[in-house]
Amino acid sequence: MPEKEEDQAMIDQVTRSAKYAQLAGTLVSRITHEEAKKYKRKQDIIQSTRTRLHQLTGAYLAPKIDYTQWLHNFKSLSLNDELGLKATSLSMMRLHASTYERIEVLPTFFQTSLAPISPVKSVLDLACGLNPLSIPWMPLADAFTYFASDVVAPLVNFLAHYFELFAYNAKASILDLSYCIPSQPVQLALLMKTLPLMEQIEHGLSQKIIENLNAEHILATYPLRSLGGRKKGMEETYRSQFDQLVAGRAWKIQEFSFPNEVAYLITK
Ligand SMILES: C[S@@+](CC[C@H](N)C(=O)[O-])C[C@H]1O[C@@H](n2cnc3c(N)ncnc32)[C@H](O)[C@@H]1O
Structure with missing residues (x-):
């Protein structure tokens, strides 16, 4: 053949x-x-x-997620039930390792790391996982737009229905970041716990992504523990990876440290 x-x-x-x-x-x-x-x-x-x-992909997600049932759970919330919405979102976020690890610090995570640019008007959430469920905790403008993408089709389909349900001005699409770097202009791009994976796919891909995104600001974060829960010097490794990534650039970098994650707000 x-x-x-x-x-x-x-x-x-x-x-x-x-x-x-x-x-x-x-x-x-x-x-x-x-x-x-x-x-x-x-x-x-x-x-x-x-x-x-x-x-x-699958290593981060609980097996056999019943997306229809979760959508139903969100649908059955009464209008303006903010507590119910947050409780349901937190329960679902437990099904993706990345959002699960952030739950403890969620009330301050985005409020702190996005304070310098809030209220945020447009977001591009790349390799998003279930992070769009954090929208209620983000300092967003009243009329915000949100574009979310990942490579896992059932997850992306769920997010599309979720956005529709809450009538957000938002879109969810399947996008392989190693194949296509979006060029649409946005105020903020989220690259949360994503750059180490891009380096696994192709050495130098993180650099290409950061350079080519048409975003005023990028919030790039790194995990401080592995999926198995051990720390294993990840902080030093990722800190040096990030330093190399932005070396020699006239970008403003602000760093925010959380127990399981370090976030860098890059302003181009
Ligand atoms: C470590 S998780 C981070 C999820 C989310 N950004 C967060 O921090 O909550 C990595 C995500 O990247 C997605 N992913 C893996 N390869 C990708 C690719 N080539 N393009 C886009 N997304 C990818 C996975 O499906 C997974 O949801």
């Missing part, structure tokens, strides 16, 4: 499992092509592709 057809056959095998069929096709094919160069045996290529895709 010619190389391209062979790779396509591999991609078909990888996506035979629903879990991988629901990911952005560009990411699946990119990782499959890369793994096909590393291994000879088909089974090894498929296994290794699935492992990498899992590390980038």
